[in-house]
Amino acid sequence: MTTRRTFIKKAAITTAGLGLAPAFSATMSGCAPSDRINIGLIGCNGMGFSNLRSFLEHPEVECLALCDIDESVLNKRAADVEKIRGNKPANLYKDWRRIIDNKDINLVIVGTPDHWHCLQMVAACEAGKDVYCEKPIGRTIEECNIMVRAAKKYKSVVQVGQWQRSDPHWLDAVDFIRSGKLGKIRLVRVYSYQGWNTSIPVVPDESAPAGVDYDMWLGPAPSRPFNRNRFHFTFRWFWDYAGGLMTDWGVHLLDFALFGMNVTAPKSVMAMGGKYGYPDDACETPDCLQVIYEFDGFNVMWDH
Numbered sequence: 001m002t003t004r005r006t007f008i009k010k011a012a013i014t015t016a017g018l019g020l021a022p023a024f025s026a027t028m029s030g031c032a033p034s035d036r037i038n039i040g041l042i043g044c045n046g047m048g049f050s051n052l053r054s055f056l057e058h059p060e061v062e063c064l065a066l067c068d069i070d071e072s073v074l075n076k077r078a079a080d081v082e083k084i085r086g087n088k089p090a091n092l093y094k095d096w097r098r099i100i101d102n103k104d105i106n107l108v109i110v111g112t113p114d115h116w117h118c119l120q121m122v123a124a125c126e127a128g129k130d131v132y133c134e135k136p137i138g139r140t141i142e143e144c145n146i147m148v149r150a151a152k153k154y155k156s157v158v159q160v161g162q163w164q165r166s167d168p169h170w171l172d173a174v175d176f177i178r179s180g181k182l183g184k185i186r187l188v189r190v191y192s193y194q195g196w197n198t199s200i201p202v203v204p205d206e207s208a209p210a211g212v213d214y215d216m217w218l219g220p221a222p223s224r225p226f227n228r229n230r231f232h233f234t235f236r237w238f239w240d241y242a243g244g245l246m247t248d249w250g251v252h253l254l255d256f257a258l259f260g261m262n263v264t265a266p267k268s269v270m271a272m273g274g275k276y277g278y279p280d281d282a283c284e285t286p287d288c289l290q291v292i293y294e295f296d297g298f299n300v301m302w303d304h
C-alpha cells in the first residue's frame with residue numbers, strides 16, 4: 001500500500017500541476033427527482049455529519065460510504081445514518097482514497113480538518129465528482145487558488161459551507177444594505193466573541209486512542225506525537241491544521257460583510273493581536289486579534 005509520505009509527495013506533485021459556487025437546491029444541482037445522488041462523506045465528526053444529515057432530507061440522496069480515521073466516530077455515524085434512513089451505508093472506510101476510487105459515488109462531502117481540504121477536494125474533482133467542502137475552503141491562499149482552478153479545470157460543481165449565502169434572512173439584509181437606505185458606508189465592523197472559546201490547558205503527549213489512524217489524520221501536516229488538544233474539535237487552534245477563530249468564524253462573518261458591500265479582495269490588510277487572554281494555555285492561534293481591510297472608500301474591521 002502507498003505510504004502516507006509517498007502519497008503526499010505524489011499528491012503535492014498533482015496539485016502543483018494545477019498551476020493552470022452554486023448552491024444545491026431541492027432538486028440537487030438540476031438532477032431530476034428520479035436520479036440518485038450517491039454521497040460519500042470524508043470526515044464524519046461535527047459539521048461533516050451535519051452536512052450529510054441535511055442532504056439526507058432529500059429522497060433522491062443515498063449515502064453510499066462514510067470515511068473517518070476514528071473507528072468510534074465511524075461506527076457511531078453509521079448507526080446514525082441507519083436511524084435516519086433505515087439502513088447503514090454499504091461502505092465504511094478509514095482511508096479517504098477509497099471514496100475517491102468508488103465509481104458509484106458522484107458527490108463527496110469533505111468534512112475533515114482544514115489541512116486536508118485541498119488534497120481531498122482536488123482529488124474528488126479529478127475523479128469527476130462534485131464536492132461540498134466545509135469551510136474554510138483551504139488553509140492557505142495558495143491552497144484556495146489551487147482548489148478554485150481544480151473546480152474549473154474538471155468542471156465540477158463545488159460548494160463551500162458558507163451557509164449564510166443561502167439563508168433568506170441574510171439575503172434580505174444584503175438587499176437592505178445595497179439599497180442605499182443606510183447612506184454612504186465608510187466602516188463595516190465585524191466581530192466574534194464566543195463564550196465557548198475557553199482556555200485549553202496544556203496536557204502531555206500520549207499514544208493515539210485505539211481505533212484511530214493518527215498517521216492518516218496528520219496527512220500533509222508535520223509529523224508530531226499525538227496530543228488530545230490537537231485532535232478532533234480543538235485542532236482549529238493550532239497552525240499546522242487551521243487558523244484559529246479567524247478561519248473558524250471569521251470566514252462566515254467576514255464573507256457576509258464582503259457580500260453585503262459587493263467587494264472581493266481588499267487593497268491592503270493590517271493585523272495585530274496575540275495570546276493575551278490565555279497566554280500560557282495550549283493554543284497557538286491568537287485569542288485577541290484586530291484586522292483592518294482597506295477598500296475603495298471604506299474599511300472593514302475585524303475584532304475577536
